Amino acid sequence: MFERGAIEVNDAHQNNLKHINLTIPKYKITVFAGLSGSGKSSLVFDTIAAASRRELNETFPSFTQQYLPKYGQPHVKRIDHLPVAIVIEQKRIGKNARSTLSTYTGIYSLLRLLFSRAGQPFVGYSDTFSFNLPQGMCQTCQGLGYVDDIDSKALIDPNKSLNQGAITFVSFGPNTWRWRRYVNSGLFDNDKPIKDYSDHEMNMLMNAPQQQLKGAPAKWPRTALYEGVIPRIRRSIIGKKEAQHHKEALAKIVTRRPCPDCHGTRLRPEVLTCKINGLSIADVLSMDLVHALKFLHDIDVPLVTDVIREVGTKIQSLIDIGLGYLTLDRSTETLSGGETQRIKIAKFLTSDLVDMVYILDEPSVGLHPHDIQLIKNALINLKDKGNTILVVEHNPELIPIADYVVEIGPKAGKGGGQVTFTGTYEELLNSNTMTGDYLKRPLTYRTPRQFDEKISLKHVQTHNLKDVSVAIPLGVETVISGVAGSGKSSLVDALRPKLKEPFIDLAQGAIGTNIRSTPVTYLDILDDIRKEFAMASGASTSLFSYNGKGACPRCKGKGVTITNMAFMDPVAQECEMCHGKRYNDEALSHLYHGKNISEVLNLPIEMAIAFFKDTKEIDHKLVNMQKVGLDYLTLGQPLTTLSGGELQRLKLAVQLNKTGTIYLLDEPTAGLHMKDVAKLIKLFDELVAAGNTLIIVEHNLEVISKADWLIDVGPNAGIYGGEILYAGIPEKAQAEAASRTGQALKAYNQQRQLN
Structure with a gap:
């Protein structure tokens, strides 16, 4: 079918996949689209990537395998012609106070070598310049830079x-x-x-x-x-x-x-006496990547020509992907998921490996349309080197890069898991699929709602903001936009202390999930459900807890038994005693409205709303889940199976029904299909109509076009940003040549007219 070969997936039935057979072209960019929860990740990550990683691990001796990451056997009959997979996910880098951008990328090792060979006076070899080794670290702070x-x-x-x-x-x-x-x-x-x-x-x-x-x-x-x-x-x-x-x-x-001794440089004083062109290694580490590259180009020492070329290549690839604003000493724990993913992409751009399959998880997340163009260029470069690219993506700005598109659907959860379209991007536009329909729609602007009150921020200099002054309206929806790293979050940081009214901050922290976390535990309605069962049966409420007296004695309420297989993957099997129901026989013997506790927890929320319509404590929380588009989840579904977009909406569902409140949201559309975004926009309108204020950091052009007010920060990131480019009605931003977001809004509709 495809002239240069293809990956053949046969009978994939992982999670909600309905026994899928699929042919994916090699040496092309294939985008997987569809609703959140439709099964894209189950196919791409849990099946294709897991199978490739597992096969690769099995080529190592059994002794080595025990130290490698474990990937369970995916539920698929077979996958033919599968290359080695490199997965580039959105996960943030682990919280390690000693990890910086330069150590993570390997740039620091090369800079240490550079200073040990070309720095004057000579103070020692490469290890002497490391703040993570005793030879170089400041003794007072142990190389942390702070006390x-x-x-x-x-x-x-x-x-x-x-x-x-x-x-x-x-x-x-x-x-x-x-x-x-x-x-x-x-x-x-x-x-x-x-x-x-x-x-x-x-x-x-x-x-x-x-x-x-x-x-x-x-x-x-x-x-x-x-x-x-x-x-x-x-x-x-x-x-x-x-x-x-x-x-x-x-x-x-x-x-x-x-640190009072090293003043944050992390290094011993003797190390800092060694300089190149008047700069110590700490001076270079404090530079952003653009200035660091200039420093390298100004060195004229033949001995280190090869070192300069190698470190220059690494830095240039990071600049090319839009990260030139980052400093080399930037702590990795402060990097966003989007920044981390771009760092990983840049790393592979300098790799000489070919015939790989690169698998990316929503590389557009956290990126302005201007940044997305840089991602497009990087992915095309990876493909042109002789690799296959698979991308799970919702963003209408990035989907057009596809040589081939696979849509999974038609719905989410149990209603998904089928291939609803395969073909080129042009064929997708001419189809009547859900994704194709939304991609053809131009942006339409709302009639802005009026506001009387506003919060004035004056002469703000938080982080990279350059003495900016701006007013943020109350009682309407305001979007703060701009390229990644431009200063949007800094503006919100400056706003928080000014908020006199109660506010709900949905920008903070991910949900901690484990195998026992479910929608009912997160919504705090499991106790209410247990009370209903207790009243109906006369038994104690603790009998209906799978974490307590009601737990299956074999699996202790997990629903699965996990057997450690030494150097092989742990094997998770449905519990033979409770058959995945989590409860013991006594708990399952009691009924409420004709269903036992396990059957109730297996209800999709859509059906549970009708089931609990007479119990207000439960009903209104489930209706909120429906409002944020999560009514396809079951009450007892482990949160570990939810995507990032689903977890974001779960957090929002908990905070609904509060009026006269200010909501702070940070990229609420992350991981959402265009249809889900439309639902979210409708919900935002309802929140404003109820008297709330919405202040949203967002790049999604559909959300921006439906806002009442737009504040555009930029023009670029880090020290190259931090200015207010535009503040006003979103539609009028199109006429502002300096507004990156305004120009992106204009270009989006022009592209739709061409299609």
Whole structure:
């Protein structure tokens, strides 16, 4: 069928896929479109990518396999002609205080080599310039660039004894295992108030370094080391995973400041004396990529020509994909998912590997139409090198790059999982498929709603904003747009302290999900459902909890049993005892309106609304799920199976029905098909009509065209942005040549006219 070969998928039935057979051309860009939850990720990531990664891992010895990531056996009969897959996902880089843009990309290693060979005076070899190694790191901050001061007074209630809970920091309270290390040490009178301690006792309680106790009481563990409260918090909580659980508590006791010795450079003073053209390695690391490239081009030392060429290639590829505003010392934990994905794309652009299949997860997320053009260029370059590109995408700005389009649908969840279209982009436009219909629609602008009140921001200089002043209307919908990194989020940061009314911040944090998290637990209606069952049956509510008394004894309420297979993948099987129902026989024996608890939790929300129509506590929360377009999910579906777009709307559903409130949203259309975006726009209109204010950071042109007010930030990112390019009615932005968003709105409709 395809002259240069194809990937042949036979009988894919992973998750909601309906036994799909599909032919995907090689050496082309194929875009997979369809509603959120329709099955695109199940096909592309959970089937094609998983099969390729699994096959590749099995080429290694079994000893090596135990250290490799595990990919379960996808539910597919077979996949023929499958290349090695490289998956470029939206996942943020792990939270590591030592990881920066330069260390993550390998640029730092090359810069260290450069300074060790060409820097003057000579201070040592490559390792000497590393802030992650003892040879180079500042001893005061251990190469972190900052120090954390802990306020001892905030940790202690001086009027209480240890037995009364004098150590006030979370996880050190009475009867906790950390508390026992102090009361069982034999060092203190556990009933004496802290204010009566001697200086020695106070120092032992708060500041003592790790040590073995001499003559410790019998209650003291034989191998344990004693340690004061402050060094213990520093060692075991700050900088560790546990810190994420105690953010608020840590904020009250910890003050972070630049290291007084290295002033944030992370390196020993001797290292900084070594310079090239008057600049130390720390000076270069503080530069953005554009200026760093200029620094390299100004070096004229033949010995390091090859090093300069290699590091220059890496930096240029990042600039070409629109990341020139990032500094080399930028912490990776502050990078957005979109920035991380572009860094990964840039990395592969410099690779000499060919005949690979690159699989991308919505590379347009978080990107302005101007940035999307750069992504298009990068993907075409990857293809032209001799690779196959598979892209899961909803954005009408990026879909036209496709040589071939696969639409999955027709609906989401159980109503999806079928191939509803295959063909070229032009054939898609001429089809009457859902995606084709939406792609043909031009933007239409709303008649802006009037507003009387506004919040004025004056002379804002947060982060990269350049002394900007702008007014944000209240009682209507305002979109803040601009290229990634232009200063949109900084503007919202400056706005938050000015908000006198209560506001709902949907821009913060992802939902923590695990195998036990479901829509009913997140909506907080499982207890209400259990109460209904308890009243109908006379049994206790705990019997209807799969995390408690009602759990299946075999799988402990998970619905599956997981068997560890040593160096092979763990095998998850439907529980033989409860057959995936999670509950024991006693819990399943009780009925409510003719259904047992498992049958109720398997109801799609659309049907559950009718089932619980007489129970207001449950009904209104389920109706909110319908309003955000999630009524195809079942009540008990694990949140781990939801896409990013679905999780975003789940957060919004919880916060509906609040009036006179300001909603702050950050790219709410992320991961949404154009049909879902239309639903979201309708919901936004309802929220404004109910008296709410919406302030949305967004790139989606459809959302922008339906807003009442537009604030465009730019023109570019980082130090090259931070200006207000336009503030006013969205439609009139088209006439502003300086407005990147205005020009994108204009170009979108011009393209529709050509089609």
